[in-house]
Amino acid sequence: MTRYLRAAAAQLGPVHLADDRASVVGRLIEMLREAHGAGCRLVVFPELALTTFFPRYWWDDAAEADRFFEREMPGPETAPLFEEAKRLGVAFYLGYAELSEEEGQVHHYNSAVLVGPGGDIVGKYRKVHLPGHADHRAALEFQHLEKRYFEVGNLGFPVWRLFGRVMGMCICNDRRWPETYRVMSLKGMELMMVGYNTPDTNQYHPEPKHLKMFHNHLTMQAGAYQNGTWVVASAKAGAEDGFGMIGGSCIIAPTGERVAQALTEEDEVVFYDCDLDLGDYIKRTVFNFEAHRRIEHYGLITERTGPFAAAPD
Ligand code: ING
Numbered sequence: 275m276t277r278y279l280r281a282a283a284a285q286l287g288p289v290h291l292a293d294d295r296a297s298v299v300g301r302l303i304e305m306l307r308e309a310h311g312a313g314c315r316l317v318v319f320p321e322l323a324l325t326t327f328f329p330r331y332w333w334d335d336a337a338e339a340d341r342f343f344e345r346e347m348p349g350p351e352t353a354p355l356f357e358e359a360k361r362l363g364v365a366f367y368l369g370y371a372e373l374s375e376e377e378g379q380v381h382h383y384n385s386a387v388l389v390g391p392g393g394d395i396v397g398k399y400r401k402v403h404l405p406g407h408a409d410h411r412a413a414l415e416f417q418h419l420e421k422r423y424f425e426v427g428n429l430g431f432p433v434w435r436l437f438g439r440v441m442g443m444c445i446c447n448d449r450r451w452p453e454t455y456r457v458m459s460l461k462g463m464e465l466m467m468v469g470y471n472t473p474d475t476n477q478y479h480p481e482p483k484h485l486k487m488f489h490n491h492l493t494m495q496a497g498a499y500q501n502g503t504w505v506v507a508s509a510k511a512g513a514e515d516g517f518g519m520i521g522g523s524c525i526i527a528p529t530g531e532r533v534a535q536a537l538t539e540e541d542e543v544v545f546y547d548c549d550l551d552l553g554d555y556i557k558r559t560v561f562n563f564e565a566h567r568r569i570e571h572y573g574l575i576t577e578r579t580g581p582f583a584a585a586p587d
Contacts, residue, residue, distance in 0.1 A: 400427030
């Protein structure tokens, strides 16, 4: 069983509306080669890695957004990435907009696939936590319409075995919710892969810009430590057609420490030799779920979606 896994976060700089998939796939392949050259066996690309972050735009006809979706994975434009990964023997996580037909119904998901070193799809995840809003808000500097263009993921929070270890995936806003880490950790997750596209300003409420990066790292470092898991996180960063997104791609140890971090808002590969046994002592002691969790007191977490005024218990 693998103990040390050299993993990379492959951060993408801006992808503009005018950028075609072939040019983006070329950039992904360049970073895959760079990571392979550094000895990495796993590469994490961002959320919606193939296109610009199109949920920032409103179209009266939502079907206008379909051009940003993949109808097959791999498809003709993404096949070169799968082929190169297979040639190099590198596994990867790729975030993309998935248009799928199930029982004659068309569905739209914000998805990610985990591809093994042999170029085969090991697993798929569909984003559960869709932030933002579904209506057009003309007053906003930019929209955030994931609730308009995507359905809530219907695959739950699966985990998969890769390199003999238990891997989990999530997408962007999922990383802000402790439930994401906990469900997968209850299934034995040892390393979580996450891609994100995070605007560098809060369009809903004025807040200091530095909080975007602070909250980005805070949530993932807490999730890593509270579940004794590694986190490999990759941003799509920089200004896409003028709309800024944070970078800060990083690799986080089960101790909660950031051990590698991107310095730019461009295409940048950061990597680290992850000791997949490091989280064991945390899972055996401070966060020994079996010894310390008291589920008889946690019922509200799955019985109640939001808080409502209730008489004090
Ligand atoms: N983006 C953002 C994210 O969760 C967001 C949306 C930003 C929500 C900041 C709340 C606060 O990083 C996506 N794509 O989920």
